[in-house]
Every structure is written in C-alpha cells, then in structure tokens.
Amino acid sequence: MTSEPTRPGRMKYVLFDVDGTLIDAVSNQRRVWRTWAERYGLDADEVYQVALRTRPMETFAQVAADRDPRECLATLHGLEDEDVRTGVYAAFDGASELLHGLPTGSWALVTSNYEHRVRGRFLRTGLPVPGVIVDAAAVEEGKPSPLPYLLAAEQLGAEPGDCLVVEDAPSGVRSGRGAGMTVWGVNAALAVEGVHRHFASLREAVPHVLAFASGRHAHATA
Template identity: 80%
Template sequence: MKYVLLDVDGTLIDAVDNQRRVWRTWSRRHGLDGDEVYRVALRTRPLETFAEVAPGRDPQQCLALLHELEDEDVRTGTYTAFDGAAELLDGLRPGTWAVVTSNYAHRVRGRFARTGLRVPEVLVDAAAVEEGKPSPVPYLRAAALLGAAPEDCLVIEDAPSGVRSGLDAGMTVWGVNAAAAVDGVHRHFATLRTAVREILAFASGRDTSDASDGPDRS
C-alpha cells in the first residue's frame, strides 16, 4: 500500500498573504520593519525569528502575540485552496493520507473549513512533535500513525525545510507550487493542479516514473 503525506500552507492552501499580513502586524506592534521580519520568518521557525529580529524581547511574549494574530486571521481572513486540492483530497482513500504542518491543528482545521477541503483523519502539527521541519520527525510521526513504512510514502511539499524533512525521513518527495524545483525533490510540478493525476496514480500503486512532464532527480 502507498501513502501520501501533504504539507498545508503553500501546498494545499494559499496562505502567503495571510502570513505576510500577520507578520507585518506583529512587526508593527514591536516597532520593526515588517518586510524584513517576514523575510527572516520565511526561513526560520518563530522562536528563531524572534531571536534574530528582536533579541531583547521575551520570546514567549513574542510567540503569544503571534499566536493571537494567527488565530484572529483564521477567524476573519480570506483563504483560498490551490486549484486541484479538493480533487486530490477527495480522491485519496481514508487511511492512506495525512497532513503534516508546522502550524497548529485548530488553525489547520479552521482553514480547511473555510476552504471546503476534506478534513484529514491524521494530522501531525507543531504540538505533536518535539522537532519540527526540517527534522524528519514530523513525517516519520505521520507514517507511524498510518502504519506506513517510510519507503511507501510520498511527501508533497513546496518549501525547502519540508522537502529536507521528507528526504531525511527516507521518503519520496515531490515539489509543487514553485517556479523552480526545490533542491533534492524527486519530481517537480509548477502547480498542484499539474501534480494531482500523478499523486493519485502513486497512491493507487501505479508507476508514474515515465510521466510526460518528467521527473527532477537532482
């Protein structure tokens, strides 16, 4: 049996504008440049971001404000699922897929509800693991919950940290929603929509290695 493990933000749901807005608001509250803070936040986890952009502030207070702003955004912000996301999730069999996110489960479920996406039965969030992406721990945790061997899992990601997490977990990793392939991915698709047919084929056990859009085996 094959299994599919999916990232959320940037992979299934377009949350870039929401994330930028949250970080800009957070930055304004601390008298910082929002664009610069957001550039740091894109490549680090929140506590690491605070240490770099606001080293003199209490990191727990910084985190509490960020969580408050993120929760408010889930309640009031506008979210859009990427084209193909609903078809993909509806096409996956129960017990063969999970979502793996650096966010928290209540926000993910809120975003799924706002976009009409099928809510996952298995969800590994930031609270479920001691080490987040790029550690392999989150994807290995999802595989364990599904009863899957890593070599039978396909990871769908958009960001370098998630790609590294999946690769170090010993899984097949495909990249989506990026103009250029993230280093290390086994296949690259410019959009989620173009990947849907191949992901469902993998999930059904069919060989897709000779697909017309071609693999990226860098």
C-alpha cells in the same frame, strides 16, 4: 533519472504539507507579521524578510532582542488565530479534487503549524480533514528533521518506502527525504533540490498523485 523508494503491490500513502502546498497562505502570513511588527514599532518589511528564513523564536531574537520572546510568541499566536477566524483563505487549484479523490486512511497532513489552525483553514476552504494530522506540537523536532513524516507514517500504519511526500519548501523536502520517502515538489517555478519529481503547480500534480495512491505510478522519474 532517479529511482524512487516505492514497492509494488502494497498500499500507498500520501503525506501533504499544508501552507504553500494545499493552501495559499502567503498573503495571510505577510499580514500577520506586518501587524505583529507594528505592535512592537518595528519595520514590517524587515521583520517579514527575517520571518521567511527563520522560526518565530529565532525571528524574535533577531528583530526584537530586548523583548520577552514568550510575550512575542503569544502576540503572534493571537494574531494567527484571529486570522484563521477572519482572514480570506484559498486552497490551491486541484487541492479539493485531489484530497476527495484519495481513499480514506491513505493520506495525512504534516505541518509546522498547529492542528486547530489547520482545521480552521480547511473548514474555511471546504477541504476534507484526514484522520492523521502531525502538527508542531506533535514532535520535538520539526522539519527538516524526518521525525514529523516518520510519525505520520507510523500513525497511518505505513512503511516509509510506501509513502509519497508532497511539499513546496526545502525544509519539508529534506524532512521527507530523510524519512526515506518519495518526495515530489509543487507550486514552484524551479525544482527544490532533492525532489524526485517537480511540478510547477499542484493542479499539474493531481493525476500523478492519484495514480501513485492507486499503485499505478511508474518508478522512474525525471
């Protein structure tokens, strides 16, 4: 049992990661990287395995060191934008119910992607868009730095101790924990190290997140 840094009697806020948490984009990401690799005559599977572990510029340094990284990034961004326009996207089960069930102004998106792509994916999947989106361009340091989640809290007018972070990835969990927030993990068979609470699916987490937002959440966790 661990104690969560929440305070009773105050408005609660929920900060969501996007890819892997609210939207299932794994097949899209794999397809984009496969096309990118083919453009440069590289082995798509090898490139994707590197891309899973590193940020794009680091990926280029490993798999295409002889290429201009700015050109590589421009090509990748073009493919990602095209995928947002034409790719097939699916929200995780429970995402729509959850986001529509939260009070306006009580939640935000914190993503390592870019806002225009997030808006495009939400439009495609019918998810509501909040007033606060902290994307890759909004901060100098992305996850696992706590800065993205701290900025989201600041823009919501929230104290970190009143925020719940919902994440699927280790870097996001470290980011939320570093910001002094409660962190719950979703969409993984095993709990990510550092989460206060783990749910195998977003659907399973929905009633608990809504209870947190309403102030009915119990502070003890498994």
